[in-house]
Amino acid sequence: MSKQDYYETLGVSKGASADEIKKAYRRKAKELHPDRNSDNPNAEAQFKEANEAYEVLKDADKKAAYDRFGHAAFEGGMGGARQGAGGFQGQGDFASAFSDVFDDLFGDIMGGQRGGGGRRAARGSDLRYNLRITLEDAYSGLQKTINVPTAVSCTACNGNGAEGDSEPTTCPTCSGMGKVRAQQGFFTVERTCPTCNGLGQTIKDPCRVCNGAGRVEKERALNVNIPAGVETGTRIRLAGEGEAGVRGGPTGDLYIFIEVADHPLFQRDASNIYCRVPVSMADAALGGDIEVPTIDGGRSRVKIPSGSQSGRQMRLRNKGMPALRGGSTGDMFIELAVETPVNLTSRQKELLKEFDRLSEDNNPESSSFFKSVKNFWDSMKG
Known part of the structure; x- marks a missing residue:
């Protein structure tokens, strides 16, 4: 045929x-x-x-x-x-x-190294940097210089790992493929070349500065832009700012993980801010105005309604945190904490006792509670 x-x-x-x-x-x-x-x-x-x-x-x-x-x-x-x-x-x-x-x-899934030989320079590793900032910095954003210990391309050999004017040569074992093939029954199995460790090249005279790696350890100073609105867990990627690749391979990336420190005055919940403000018994009972700080460094006056109880909240619109990618701004919530006075003088104690005798009809919540308690005990006796 x-x-x-x-x-x-x-x-x-x-x-x-x-x-x-x-x-x-x-x-x-x-x-x-x-x-x-x-x-x-x-x-x-x-x-x-x-x-x-x-x-x-x-x-x-x-x-x-x-x-x-x-x-x-x-x-x-x-x-x-x-x-x-x-x-x-x-x-x-x-x-x-x-x-x-x-x-x-x-081939693309397995790293994109397929086809006709050539150097198989390994990509540099990605790096992680943990950056702790204040809540004020998270509110306004900032430019910050960080020092990152990393591997950079060796200047003595221009990153190729060879000494002087010499150049890496094609690996004789894998002919520059970086892989060797072995027949196993019906299939051909590929493995990383043991001679060049997958690089496709060998160096006869390694660079004395980097020992043939093509890179050296060094601390780098980088200017980082932290946008307004970041919060703990925000990740910022700086492409190409990670470790240099082996023998001129592509550079990895740098990932900056943000941690926002606790604040002595404010607590954050997403884009909203909470501030717990202590007020005296007299101010809570009589009402009045108080001055509170805001995250932008300013001040706001808040009116306390008369008869306010602990836990009462008042909202200041658009006084919270900005959204990370622009747009709306959160609110600020003032939470009142009615403070019980301590270290009373004899005169103050006398006045409070007299006030208590005259206040039987001014505490509706406690009157209702103790009335319920009395009914409960009476029902248990019955």
Whole structure:
């Protein structure tokens, strides 16, 4: 039975470019992969044919030979792929094709390092910096300089890890791929190259400053913009301000985690602020005006209604915290705490006792409570 034309197998014209041939092969390999065609008994054979065609057409010399002599160019030991007793062998074997499809499907998920070699410089680590600020800073926002210990690119070797004018060389074990492949039955398993640890390059003469890492430890000063409205747990990302990558690899990011310190006067709940203000018994009973602080450093006068009890709240609109991304501003709530006087003089005690005798009808809540208590005890006796 005559073989199908390689161009027809891949579905491309004879004048197709290398890129068009590659795209056609990947499309055909995905379409015919046996794992996706369990109900098609011919899928594996068709998959191998597509792989064989691609192994020839992707190579410029083999393609030229095929264009001139057809399939005869690879018959009789002329160096091309061949069909052996154990299945399709040579450069176009099934495992190689499966690996290409695996790279195409999952290469981006596995770190984006797929394809034709080159350096596999490792990305630098992300860093975390915990920043503690005051509530006033969270209200107004601030510019702050922080010192971050990190790894920066080595200036002695320009980050490539090699001494002087020397350059890293392609790893002989993995040919610059950063990975080595091993056949395990039906599958080809990829592992990180043990010689270069996945970098794809080796250094014969390491830099004496960084010992070949391409980076050194150093403390950096960074100016950070803290926006108004941040609260504990807010995370700020500074792209590219983390650790430098190994041997010139991309830099990681810096994440700043905000912690807002407790305030001696104010308690925060989201965008609202609460302030507990003690007032005397006389002010609570008679009413009056008090002056309270606000988070912006200003002052506000608040009127206390007569007969106010502990826990009563009064709202000051738009005197709270600003929203993190602009827009509305929270409110401030004044909570009254009626204070019982201490360290009374004899005269003050006499006056309070006299006041208490005259106040039987001025304490409706306590009168109601003790009346309920008396009824309760009477019912228990009965």
